[in-house]
Amino acid sequence: MDHDQDAPRTSMLDRRQMLTRCAGWVGTAAVYTMVGGTLSSVTLDEALAAKARSDAKPFTFLQISDTHVGFDKAANPHARDTAIQAVEKIKALPQQPDLILHTGDITHLSTDAQFDDARQILSGLSAPVFYVPGEHDFLDEGQGKAFLAHYGKGTKGSGWYSFDHNGVHFVALNNVANLKPGGMAHIGDEQLAWLRRDLTGLSASTPIVLFGHIPLWTVYEQWGWGTDDSAQALALLRRFGSVTVLNGHIHQILHKVEGNVAFHSARSTAYPQPAPGAAAAPGPLKVPDAQLPTMLGIRSAHFVPGTGPVALVDQSFA
């Protein structure tokens, strides 16, 4: 595991654990990939024979998002319990992940108590968790000071960083800091300059997984569901053969493929939001109790070198 030293995480696997997990994966007969909505499979022999970087190996990682620890309104008065449910679901997965990405809104109101509670809940996970902030994690008076105190170690600027795992380059972006009136989410020049430097020197065949809170493509501008300078980031990613962009914020699954870039928005573990434009405004959506578990969930991601986009499996709490 080749991480930046001190990149934010809650725990680390040692090499022995990692090799054990990879060996477990190699024993699997087939790999299912979801590409363009079609389920297909390739044998591992095919997958491993495919042209790939020599250090790229198959592995599984997870995405969880929008735990909103501290939320207790009508849309889900038990958001703490559903965050715990997410942890239990992950622990019960037959294929344990090498690592977990949390795409922001860890807490609802950025209080130290909520950050501490989130840490306590997520400490049940055995894989390292890598975080990016959502706007709910940046609404303290210090505008992110609390988040950075908890998760900022080893990060740059307002909390961005990158690391490598099994030949995949992961990039964590913060697009919720210093937002401008009338705009959407924002990456900012300093972070974009860092991204340019970070990607320099990487081979175009390096698979890239970029994760941030607010969508990096414009889902619905009227609700601010986009990032106003994302085109500059995407331009830097254009030369790479496989780019996977993961986000949260909108609390629902959406996919979009644009050339070499696949965008995927994930469910929340806390509460749903309306589909873009389906309501007068965004925000917590109250649904019948029986329906709620179908709208919350976690996401597994399977990376197999040489097979194109990262394959995702979204699993609801139903």
Add this chain to the structure above:
Amino acid sequence: MFCFSASARRLAPLFLGLALPVLVGPSGALMAAQPAQAQTVAIKGFAFVAQAITVPVGTTVTWVNQDEDPHTVTATDKSFHSAAMDTGDKYSFTFTRAGEFAYFCSLHPHMTGKVIVKG
């Protein structure tokens, strides 16, 4: 000193400027600028309601968050700003000079509003 007659009592709030001394027209603009001292702006449905208000100098504007999501009131020129307001939270600011004061929600920057203060 005087005693209110029945009709004067009905008019009293207008004279005293206490209860709700402002009338809001269809556009949301202030119509009858009494020496109004207080004005309320709701934050609901991810919008400031009314989006633009006109008030006399000295008015205290109070924003009330009626959404289930937190919001802020942040002046574009940073001259005033609230902390994050959870559901039901209020924030007040008194405008002591004339001018146009644009503001937004720093968490959801597509939410913008304006206070026009007339001298």
